[in-house]
Amino acid sequence: MIEKELEEKLLLKYEQIADRLSEKGYAIIDNFLEPQQVRNLLEVLAHHKEQGGFRKAGIGSADRVVVDKEVRGDYIRWIEPSEALPPTQVFLDRMSDLLRYINRTCFLGLRDYEFHFTVYPPGTVYQRHIDQFKESDHRRLSFICYLNEDWLPEHGGNLRLYLPQEDGSEEEVDILPIAGRLACFRADMIPHEVLVATRHRYSLTGWMLDQLNELTFL
Numbered sequence: 001m002i003e004k005e006l007e008e009k010l011l012l013k014y015e016q017i018a019d020r021l022s023e024k025g026y027a028i029i030d031n032f033l034e035p036q037q038v039r040n041l042l043e044v045l046a047h048h049k050e051q052g053g054f055r056k057a058g059i060g061s062a063d064r065v066v067v068d069k070e071v072r073g074d075y076i077r078w079i080e081p082s083e084a085l086p087p088t089q090v091f092l093d094r095m096s097d098l099l100r101y102i103n104r105t106c107f108l109g110l111r112d113y114e115f116h117f118t119v120y121p122p123g124t125v126y127q128r129h130i131d132q133f134k135e136s137d138h139r140r141l142s143f144i145c146y147l148n149e150d151w152l153p154e155h156g157g158n159l160r161l162y163l164p165q166e167d168g169s170e171e172e173v174d175i176l177p178i179a180g181r182l183a184c185f186r187a188d189m190i191p192h193e194v195l196v197a198t199r200h201r202y203s204l205t206g207w208m209l210d211q212l213n214e215l216t217f218l
């Protein structure tokens with residue numbers, strides 16, 4: 001695809017994301033990453049895995065991290081932007097563009113982001129939670145970009161959002177973690193969970209912050 005065409009396509013996607021975030025508090029965008037980019041990121045992920053770069057994710061922030069595999073069974077590797085491999089850098093550049101776009105249109109005062117590679121082994125989940133820590137609520141928006149090629153509904157692994165309704169009830173939205181798809185939502189408002197899958201489930205997970213990133217670490 002020629003560069004100008006790609007730029008125009010991306011701009012349309014950024015617009016959809018910003019519109020849906022302000023209207024509904026969440027957005028699901030397919031083909032946010034091109035298939036080649038997904039493959040490149042999967043290679044980087046496999047490389048980090050081989051190097052033993054992943055560790056068990058915890059719950060809580062910074063100094064008070066608790067590992068509880070019943071609540072959260074994933075393995076993560078934080079991205080250090082200054083050391084990012086080229087495919088990761090391409091991804092981060094795209095997120096920087098998106099951050100600027102959202103700031104121009106949504107007035108969330110976003111200043112930075114943090115992302116990690118994520119692996120959920122078969123049989124693991126992340127129980128219902130929200131992404132803002134009580135002790136530091138600088139996470140404004142949550143983003144998950146899925147890297148799972150040939151993922152079928154019977155593989156499970158949905159992200160389930162619980163959307164608060166005006167009458168106090170909740171509407172459930174289930175999202176399959178298919179390759180290239182981006183899910184994003186208000187980090188402070190939308191409870192969500194990761195359902196069990198029969199395959200390894202790969203993604204990039206991150207947050208846009210309203211302060212500079214001092215690594216809030218999970």
Ligand SMILES: O=C(O)CCC(=O)C(=O)O
Nearest residue numbers: 126131144159194203205
């Ligand atoms: O992988 C997903 O679909 C959601 C992950 C998540 O909720 C989290 O890491 O906080």
Ligand SMILES: [Fe+2]
Nearest residue numbers: 129130131192
């Ligand atoms: Fe979450």
